[in-house]
């Protein structure tokens with residue numbers, strides 16, 4: 001089954017597929033009938049779309065690139081990653097742009113000044129999320145946090161996440177899990193000393209082990225299936241599939257095969273969760289003391305009752321999709337990009353290793369409490385997040401009320417895409433904005449807490465990431481240990497400037513070609 005996704009490559013697969021089907025038509029009559037049908041469908045779509053967008057003509061919408069009938073601006077994304085294509089378009093059409101992607105009308109924000117308007121001045125009016133067919137089906141009717149509509153249910157669940165699941169105290173309580181996992185990772189690296197290691201794969205598994213143990217109290221036997229699910233879901237739920245761009249034409253979900261793929265994914269995920277819940281339950285019945293894991297916390301809150309919106313097992317499953325998606329890929333992608341930039345900048349690598357080794361003072365075993373005061377490492381992490389925000393366009397926002405930004409109308413239900421990557425590489429705010437220079441953070445108070453709109457890798461305002469502390473603790477501790485115990489080299493004598501920097505397409509901008517590095521154990525404690 002060929003999925004129809006409007007990335008350039010898949011668009012051509014789609015066209016090829018249509019062409020193939022077309023050529024298979026055996027008689028002249030079939031070809032004519034097929035042409036007529038396609039023409040009627042296109043005409044029908046055009047009329048419906050035209051009718052739908054007529055209402056917009058009385059509004060003072062932001063300017064934008066010229067639109068084609070039916071597809072609007074989809075062709076402007078062809079061959080490019082959306083955050084890069086939107087930044088290029090913004091250079092021509094301005095920091096607030098209106099674009100049309102099929103039936104989806106969207107406003108793209110590309111400057112820190114206007115990001116502040118959206119995320120602070122009009123935060124409440126613009127705090128909704130778009131619904132996609134995928135999120136409805138897979139996220140138990142959007143009852144997670146990240147894609148839940150703005151309202152009382154979202155507020156209740158976000159409060160639970162901030163106070164009970166991802167609070168500083170809770171994150172600290174998982175320190176032992178991080179230490180144990182890192183200890184086995186360091187042993188693996190020692191065994192692999194002198195041989196190339198796939199950093200992407202090993203770090204993703206490592207981070208996911210921490211998330212699994214923090215969530216369910218033990219490693220998860222379904223880890224591979226869960227990681228595969230996250231990968232696939234990020235891709236099919238990016239909002240750029242043709243079926244998502246024409247939501248009124250439900251048949252597109254069926255003919256594109258998206259519906260059956262999503263249903264299969266949901267079924268598999270639900271089975272995995274049921275299995276995990278049963279295992280967790282039987283371990284609890286067997287007794288024994290253990291640190292309260294995240295599933296314990298949610299089940300306790302559910303059983304205590306007294307909530308405005310009583311929570312069900314399905315709501316808990318939806319929350320775990322967020323914890324897995326938010327907790328795994330964002331952190332592992334940051335570690336991989338940080339190591340990539342360090343390999344490309346040997347002077348920075350040397351400086352950060354010197355800091356880590358001097359701070360740990362030849363300790364044989366490094367604990368999480370030892371990582372205080374690694375200020376240069378923190379600058380390296382900030383600079384990595386500035387150039388490679390894992391979610392470069394945040395999660396899309398949607399307007400709940402009509403409002404005005406920069407004098408332009410933002411009608412109700414307008415999708416807003418905030419190009420955080422364009423903000424953090426804006427030359428008006430950053431000198432030599434595309435170069436990796438961690439030193440810049442030694443001279444500025446700009447940070448990622450959501451008040452400096454030129455640097456918002458975790459978003460800002462009501463919809464800001466509640467997992468920032470969890471993510472950063474993992475990233476900092478893992479990088480510190482990798483840099484303390486090992487020296488690192490590129491394989492096959494690869495020149496640092498030749499390391500491939502291509503990014504993946506989708507919600508997450510990961511490194512497209514996995515980073516492979518050769519660790520050499522260097523025992524700084526001897």
Ligand code: HEM
Nearest residue numbers: 146323326327330391394395457458459463465467470471
């Ligand atoms: C380096 C690590 C991380 C980065 C860069 C990151 C980034 C983000 C971003 C950009 C958003 C969207 C903000 C917006 O739309 O305005 C977000 C939302 C969210 N993140 Fe994270 N995240 C990270 C780690 C985590 C972790 C560890 C968790 C949970 C275990 C998590 C859970 C969430 C949730 C639940 C939301 C939705 C918030 C809402 O819609 O109200 N994130 N994150």
